Amino acid sequence: MRILINGRTVDQDFIERVEEISGQNIKQCMQCGTCSASCPMEEGMDMSPRKVMHLTQMGLREYVESANTVWICASCHTCEARCPRGVDLPRVMEAIRLLTLRKNKDAVDPNQLEAAVIDEAPQVAMVGCFRKLTA
Amino acid sequence: MKVSYYPGCTLKTKARNLEDTALAALAALGFELEELPRWNCCGAVTSLAQDDLLHMLAPVRDLIRAKEQGSDKLVTICSMCYNTLARANLVMRDDAVKRDALNHFMDEEPDYAGEVEVVHLLNFIRDEVGWDKLRASVKRPLTGLRVAPYYGCTLVRPAEVAIEPAVEATVFEKFIEALGAEVVDNPGAFDCCGSYQILSNPKQALGAAADVLSKAEVVGADMLALSCPLCDYNLGKRQKELVADHGLKTQLPTIYFTQLLAVALGLEPAICHFELNHEGTRSLLEDRKLIPVSAV
Numbered sequence: 001m002r003i004l005i006n007g008r009t010v011d012q013d014f015i016e017r018v019e020e021i022s023g024q025n026i027k028q029c030m031q032c033g034t035c036s037a038s039c040p041m042e043e044g045m046d047m048s049p050r051k052v053m054h055l056t057q058m059g060l061r062e063y064v065e066s067a068n069t070v071w072i073c074a075s076c077h078t079c080e081a082r083c084p085r086g087v088d089l090p091r092v093m094e095a096i097r098l099l100t101l102r103k104n105k106d107a108v109d110p111n112q113l114e115a116a117v118i119d120e121a122p123q124v125a126m127v128g129c130f131r132k133l134t135a
Numbered sequence: 136m137k138v139s140y141y142p143g144c145t146l147k148t149k150a151r152n153l154e155d156t157a158l159a160a161l162a163a164l165g166f167e168l169e170e171l172p173r174w175n176c177c178g179a180v181t182s183l184a185q186d187d188l189l190h191m192l193a194p195v196r197d198l199i200r201a202k203e204q205g206s207d208k209l210v211t212i213c214s215m216c217y218n219t220l221a222r223a224n225l226v227m228r229d230d231a232v233k234r235d236a237l238n239h240f241m242d243e244e245p246d247y248a249g250e251v252e253v254v255h256l257l258n259f260i261r262d263e264v265g266w267d268k269l270r271a272s273v274k275r276p277l278t279g280l281r282v283a284p285y286y287g288c289t290l291v292r293p294a295e296v297a298i299e300p301a302v303e304a305t306v307f308e309k310f311i312e313a314l315g316a317e318v319v320d321n322p323g324a325f326d327c328c329g330s331y332q333i334l335s336n337p338k339q340a341l342g343a344a345a346d347v348l349s350k351a352e353v354v355g356a357d358m359l360a361l362s363c364p365l366c367d368y369n370l371g372k373r374q375k376e377l378v379a380d381h382g383l384k385t386q387l388p389t390i391y392f393t394q395l396l397a398v399a400l401g402l403e404p405a406i407c408h409f410e411l412n413h414e415g416t417r418s419l420l421e422d423r424k425l426i427p428v429s430a431v
Contacts, residue, residue, distance in 0.1 A: 023185040040327040040346065044339035072336050074343070075180065076327035077292035081301060088293075094183035108335040120372055121334060122364040123144040124215040127179035128331035131190070 005058060014061035014099075021095035028085045029053040035079035035089050045069045049079060049089060056092065070096045071107045071133065097132065107133040138259075139206040139251070140168035141197055143216040144176050150213070150364040152408035156397040157212050157256060159406050164264050164272060168210055171200045177219040180331070188236055194223035195237055199244050201251045212256045212393065214363035218289035221253040221296040255290060255298045257306050257362065257392065269313040274401035276315025280423055282395065283321035283356035284308055285347065287366045291325055301325045310392060311360060314399040321359075323350030328369040344369040345381035352387055357419060359389045367391065371413035388415035398425055 003009075019026055029050075036048035047055075047067035055063050070093045079089040100107070110130060118126075146154035161168060174197050182190035197220060201209040211217040227234050228249025238246045254262075260269065284307035291301035299306050302325060308318045326347050329340025348370060351359050361367055371389035378386065394407050394416075404426045409417035420426045 021184045021186055040329070040343040041332065041336075041339045043342060044336060072332065072339055074327055074330040074332045074340070075183070076288040076330060078288070078325075078327060081292050081294065088183075091183045098184055098187075113334060117334065120149070120368065122149050122368050123176075124179045124213065124363075124365045125331050125334055125368060127144070127176060128215065128365070129334040131178065131180050132331065133335055 003055075003060065003063065005060070010059040011061040012059055014064075015056065015059045017099060018056055018092060018095045021098055022088070022091040024088055024091050026053060026057055026087070026092060029057065029087050030085055032084060034082050034084060038078045038082050040076060040078065041072045041074055044072050049073075049093075052096070053087070053089070053092065056096070064096060065100060069093070075132065101135045104135045106135055110134070136208065137204065137206045138166075138168050139201040139204050139209045140170045141174055141177070141201070141209055141211045141216060141220065142170060143211065143213045145364040146213055150367070150391075150411070152411040153212060153362075153364060153391045153393055155406045155408060156391065156402070157393040159402050160393055160396040160400055163400050163402060164269070166263065169204060169206070171197060171204065171209075174200060177216045179215050179219060181219050181222045188233060188240070191223050191226060191233070191237055192241065194220050195227060195247060196241070196244065198224055198227065198249075198251055198253075199241075199247045202247060203245065206251060208252045208254050208259075210254050210256055210259050212362065214255070214287060214289040215365060217253065217255045217298075218296060222293075224249050224251065224253050225295060255362070257290075257310060258298050260310065261306050266309050266313045269310075273313070273315055273399045275399055275425060277395065277399050277425060278315050280316040280425065281319050281355060281357040282311045282316045283319040283351040283354065283359050284311055284324055285321065285351070285359050285361045285366065285370070286324050287361065287363055288325075288327050288330070289363065307360070307392070311395070314395055316395070319351070319354050319356040321351050321354060321356065323347045326350070328366045330365060330369075333365075333369050333373065340369060341373060341377055341381060344373065345377045345383050348374065348377060348383055348387050352383070352385060356387065358416070359387055360392050360395055361389060362392050367412075371416075374413060386413075386415050388413045388419050390416050404429070
């Protein structure tokens, strides 16, 4: 993927809002990739957590927001436990999710769940999923 | 010491096998917990945003109910509830700005500052019963049963609410050992089962679940012991799909740690509600003569 980076492509507002909502200093990330190597969901992501951190550092909002990464993250906190720079990645993922959800855009439609799944799935799964992925 | 009990939504319905066995086993061990009056859903997941205090209200209200009961401790069994309540409690104890905002917003409630300690049942058994007393209370030792402990995420992460530090944790292992079973060193004990993504991205979640089960399978576990209804759903109830689509070789029954406890204490098998488990759980225990063969 070729990405043009210059003064005009940096969305400073995106960087600031992610840092504000997450409470994290995203510049602390040194791109070691421990998060991606530890992530149980990385296989299904079209952009690894490390890359999301990198593009967020550069304020490339459109690339980050069009990736499925934050919507596949299960908030398992493995990356947070292992990050050698002390970045709480699940909070960064949550901040990026919220920037979309707060425009009243859902990432999952409860009506699309199969009846058999609703019958069997525990309440913690449904409440957790809808809390994380709907506006 | 007064101890309150927070059941949570799932334990009252789809995970009766978790609650009924826990309460019966605790009664057999001489503990009666007082269920919170008017408890509400804890929210299942913690809000990770600095500016989202609204989602802290539900767990904090539950904590206030425990304080009103005059309790020092609030025991939970479901791993998700434990995590959500324990993290909300830390915010109320340690973050003065958020605490003041939440207390001010809930002006109809008494102020709360993290006075109640949130305790997971495994730690409660470790600290209040103790391994020696537990071992002495066992009537039907689970001899020969190879059990892999599965902590999952929410009992051990983030570190500030871990029931014991991840990787070095031994509480689950010591519990299984006290019941007379053989502890299997489980390399996937702290891995994620895919969590709530089972509803939104089932393919990826089932992939994560398959990894967890494969790791326990490789080390020769007969059963995977867990404490979370969501883990049990992904790893147990959805396991058939894993065998079909994710290269899992054999079935691996899952069981709640409280069910193992109820069996070992020789309690009435009917309270175990094995019909709510993975289909292989009951038959494996029957084959090992740990529970009587049920009439079909």
